[in-house]
Amino acid sequence: MIYLKNCTYIDYKTLKFKNTDILVECGIKGKIHFYKEKPKNIQISENIDCKGQFVTHSFANGHHHVYSALARGMGAPRKSPENFYEVLQYIWWTLDKCLDKDMIKASALATAIACAKSGVCFVIDHHASPNSIKNSLQTIADAFEEVGISHLLCYEITDRDGIALAEKGLNETESYLRTHQGLVGLHASFTVGNDTLKTAVDLAKKYNSGIHIHVAEDDYDQKHCRETYNKSVAERLDEYGVFQFDKTILGHCLYLHENEKKIIAESKSWVVQNMESNLNNRVGYFNGSGLGKRIMLGTDGMHSDMLQSSKAVFFSGMGHEYNSPAATYERFRNVHNYISKNNFNGDEANNLVILNYDSPTEITEDNFLGHFVYGINSTHVQHVISNGHLIVKNKVLTTVNEEEILNFTRKEGKKLWEKMKNS
Numbered sequence: 001m002i003y004l005k006n007c008t009y010i011d012y013k014t015l016k017f018k019n020t021d022i023l024v025e026c027g028i029k030g031k032i033h034f035y036k037e038k039p040k041n042i043q044i045s046e047n048i049d050c051k052g053q054f055v056t057h058s059f060a061n062g063h064h065h066v067y068s069a070l071a072r073g074m075g076a077p078r079k080s081p082e083n084f085y086e087v088l089q090y091i092w093w094t095l096d097k098c099l100d101k102d103m104i105k106a107s108a109l110a111t112a113i114a115c116a117k118s119g120v121c122f123v124i125d126h127h128a129s130p131n132s133i134k135n136s137l138q139t140i141a142d143a144f145e146e147v148g149i150s151h152l153l154c155y156e157i158t159d160r161d162g163i164a165l166a167e168k169g170l171n172e173t174e175s176y177l178r179t180h181q182g183l184v185g186l187h188a189s190f191t192v193g194n195d196t197l198k199t200a201v202d203l204a205k206k207y208n209s210g211i212h213i214h215v216a217e218d219d220y221d222q223k224h225c226r227e228t229y230n231k232s233v234a235e236r237l238d239e240y241g242v243f244q245f246d247k248t249i250l251g252h253c254l255y256l257h258e259n260e261k262k263i264i265a266e267s268k269s270w271v272v273q274n275m276e277s278n279l280n281n282r283v284g285y286f287n288g289s290g291l292g293k294r295i296m297l298g299t300d301g302m303h304s305d306m307l308q309s310s311k312a313v314f315f316s317g318m319g320h321e322y323n324s325p326a327a328t329y330e331r332f333r334n335v336h337n338y339i340s341k342n343n344f345n346g347d348e349a350n351n352l353v354i355l356n357y358d359s360p361t362e363i364t365e366d367n368f369l370g371h372f373v374y375g376i377n378s379t380h381v382q383h384v385i386s387n388g389h390l391i392v393k394n395k396v397l398t399t400v401n402e403e404e405i406l407n408f409t410r411k412e413g414k415k416l417w418e419k420m421k422n423s
């Protein structure tokens with residue numbers, strides 16, 4: 001058990017402040033207990049003095065892509081993409097086809113370390129590696145657990161590389177869901193034919209899971225759906241039962257007509273906003289009006305820093321949809337409702353982040369949201385506790401040797417870039 005002394009604890013739901021000591025239980029269902037003074041006869045493995053620091057629930061990412069972790073700094077693609085489809089074709093689909101088992105492991109370790117250091121203890125990931133599908137989810141799960149990050153994974157099933165690889169994706173999903181919490185991943189409507197879509201929904205039903213899919217990230221998805229199926233994306237997905245699950249996650253949702261927004265808002269599914277990725281791909285701006293309250297935030301593989309992501313939502317959204325600091329914070333924290341309502345493991349009260357936030361002005365219950373938007377960032381993350389284990393102490397990983405891992409990820413990154421040049 002860990003004992004945190006002299007904390008200012010911020011309840012992430014009520015934003016109430018409490019001056020207290022905290023006893024943190026270990027384990028997947030571990031709790032926290034508030035004390036005025038250290039109790040006797042309790043075995044403590046770690047004592048931390050949090051004087052002047054803020055303790056609150058750690059963060060979570062609603063839509064991530066481990067597979068893009070080694071892309072940072074890579075050379076330009078062989079053709080400069082002129083539209084969204086070409087971004088996929090010349091960048092991401094070229095990259096993911098080159099991934100082998102070691103590169104996936106490196107990508108997952110790099111992601112997990114970045115998450116831990118920015119206070120993110122739970123990641124919902126959407127993975128693709130078409131030439132290394134088998135056991136790819138287990139490889140990611142192992143890497144995340146080595147660092148101490150909880151996860152909800154899926155494999156991005158698609159027909160874009162032929163039916164044989166779609167089947168491999170379905171098989172990988174089923175074998176993973178037999179023994180793990182997870183989702184059934186689909187790339188997007190425009191790369192998933194009717195047979196694969198139906199099989200995926202059946203699989204989600206069989207394992208009491210849900211679908212995790214990109215929806216209308218670009219208008220291309222809608223055009224393709226109209227031309228191929230004579231209906232809109234949301235109508236098509238609804239017809240196949242994608243929205244029937246409480247666990248379903250819809251990434252992006254930029255190009256939706258009002259009737260589609262209504263279908264989604266009235267369904268059980270959750271929407272993930274990925275502001276920086278949308279800016280990077282020049283696909284447009286998310287507007288949550290009409291989509292209901294089940295909107296959470298993700299990074300879409302751009303990085304692992306959810307505080308940065310929420311700032312992007314607040315500032316870049318200006319002029320497109322105004323999100324007050326309170327509304328931004330609500331979306332930032334909504335992922336915890338998704339996780340707890342669906343009884344997923346790994347996001348209990350004993351996931352904590354300790355912020356060494358040296359504000360030049362007073363911080364109180366009444367002005368916390370101003371500090372959230374304009375002040376607090378991941379450089380303030382001092383310690384991180386995941387499932388009751390101290391995984392980051394004084395900004396350093398305790399679970400793995402970061403230097404060794406970064407040497408490994410840099411080596412795998414170079415291998416990947418070389419391979420991409422020749423593909």
Ligand SMILES: [Zn+2]
Pocket residue numbers: 063064065126214251300
């Ligand atoms: Zn995505």
